Amino acid sequence: MGADDVRRRAGWFPDSQDDLEAWLKGHRDRAEARGEDAGLHPVIVEFQELVDSDPVVRMYLERMIEQVPRNRNYSQRHLTGVEQMLRLINEVLTVAPEFGDQAVTLPLGAILDWTMGTPAGFAAYRDPRINAMLKKILTVWCGFLDSADSRYVLNDSPTGWKSDGARQAIGIEDYQHDTDDPYWGFTSWNDFFTRRLAPGARPVASPDDDKVIVSACESTPYGISTDVQRKDRFWIKSQPYSLQDMLADDESVDQFVGGTVYQAFLSATDYHRWHSPVAGTIVRAWVQEGTYYSEADSEGAEAHESPNSQAYLAHVAARAIVIIQADDPVIGLMAFVAVGMSDVSSCVIDPAIAPGTHVAKGGELGYFQFGGSTHCLVFRPGVIADFSLDAIPQPHLADPPLVRVHTRIATAN
Known part of the structure; x- marks a missing residue:
């Protein structure tokens, strides 16, 4: 395999494949330096027990x-075995x-990235037993990100979120923060990430x-689909929307x-x-x-680019669904779907x-606690008169424009 650079869109992974692999090597070295005597978190012990007791899970992994x-x-190859992989996750x-x-903004995703691109990995991350363990692991990690200990990255070093580069990237002046406090007044990493x-x-x-x-979100347009069907084959390459699956068979689907x-x-920013x-x-x-780490294998060699699986993930990933009866009678019933992807599924x-x-x-409707990668708005037929120019996806651009929250994206008839 070559070491060609791979563009990791949306700021969750480094732009360079070499940088991603350098992080993996450093993380592996840190875990190995702690030795086998380093304590494993109970959730990792539970995962190991599942592997040891379930032959199908062990085969997949x-x-x-x-x-x-x-x-x-x-x-x-940065992963050599299941036990080593669990120790790398333990370190995260x-x-x-x-x-x-x-x-690397998604450390768990970086560790699992190799496996997510294999045939067994495509199957493993759809397995309910493995998925349940990943949810437990993400919950434990979220607990750390809710703690004051997680604020150590709120500093002004080059990799800190108070550095000049980070300040500019996130536009900190647009957010509530205490300039006199060493952590800007945030109580944890998650508190900073969900800043108001x-x-x-x-x-x-x-x-x-x-x-x-x-x-509904500060986001980059991905797709607009019309004449969406009740049930469709969302797992094929074109990833058509399947309303019954996206909306979890809610009673509103037929509308x-x-x-x-x-x-x-x-x-990420x-x-x-x-x-x-x-x-x-x-x-x-x-x-x-x-799911948490499932990808659209129908995308073939492009499945590793997380934006390419977005429509598929709107049907299978952990997500929040909000059904709203709009005041405007033409809009009527509509749905907002917030979709978590990989590490960012809370x-x-x-x-x-x-x-x-x-x-x-x-x-305000809610938030992604650490992260969140995509969202959908679902409208009844005949509602949309037009979309604004800014809301039209521009996939041909290397750096497509960001649509600010609260700006107009469409007008109803």
């Missing part, structure tokens, strides 16, 4: 490490993401015009058949709270359990978002 991914240009449980072009906008930073477009639909889906993805694209009343809101709905609650356009 061993084969996905042994196989060579056809869609990752690795110069060498007290690590917070760093900033920079050479930094400063008053007036993102005004809501046409707040009194219910026909103007605004962006959206023939309608429109708008999808956009979030980058973006604002990660979700806001209502319309004024309306909450009908239902829930978190749908799903979807948190605001406790105030209960059935019968009225939300203003731009009102």
Whole structure:
């Protein structure tokens, strides 16, 4: 295999394959330096016990490490066995993401990246037993990211989130923060990552015009599909939307058949709270359990680029689904779907978002606690008169424009 550079879009992995492999080597060296006597977290012990007791799980994991991914240009094999992989994951449980072009913002995803591109890996990450263990691991890691210990990356070193480069990348002046506090007043990494906008930073477009639909997230447009079907083969290369699967067979599905889906993805330095694209009343809101590291194998050699699996993941990944009855009668019922991807799968709905609650356009719905990669807006047929130019996906651009939250993305008829 060559060591060609691979573009890792959206800022979650380094731009360079060499930088990704350098991080993996450093992480492996750190884990090995601690030795086999280093204590394993109980969740890792539980995972090892599952591997030892379940022959199918053991087969999947061993084969996905042994196989060579056809869609990752690795110069060498960084994983040698299941026990080593678990020790590398164990080391991540007290690590917070760093900033920079050479930094790995998704450390668990980096460790598993090789395996995600193998035939056995495609199957393993859809297995409910493996998926349940990954959820437990992510929950433990999220607990660390909720702790004060995770703030060590809030510093002004080149890989710190208070460095000049990070300040510019995230636009910290647009967010609420305490300039006199060494950690900007944030209590944890997750508190920093889910930082709130400063008053007036993102005004809501046409707040009194219910026909103007605004962006629910700070995100880059990915796709717009019309005449969406109730049930479709979302696992094939074109990844058509399948409403029954995306919306977890909700009773509202039939109203959206023939309608429109708008999808956009979030980058590592973006604002990660979700806001209502319309004024309306909450009908239902829930978190749908799903996969964490599954990819669309139909994408072949391009499956390793996470944005390429986004439509597929809207059907299978862990996600929050919010059904809203818009005040505008033409819009009527609509759905917002926040989709977690790989490490970034913690979807948190605001406790105030209960059935019968009225939300203003731009009102907060929830957030991705550490991360979150994509979201969808689902509309009934005949609702959308036009999309704004900014909302039109531009995949031909190396750096497509970001759509700010609360800006107009469409107008209803």
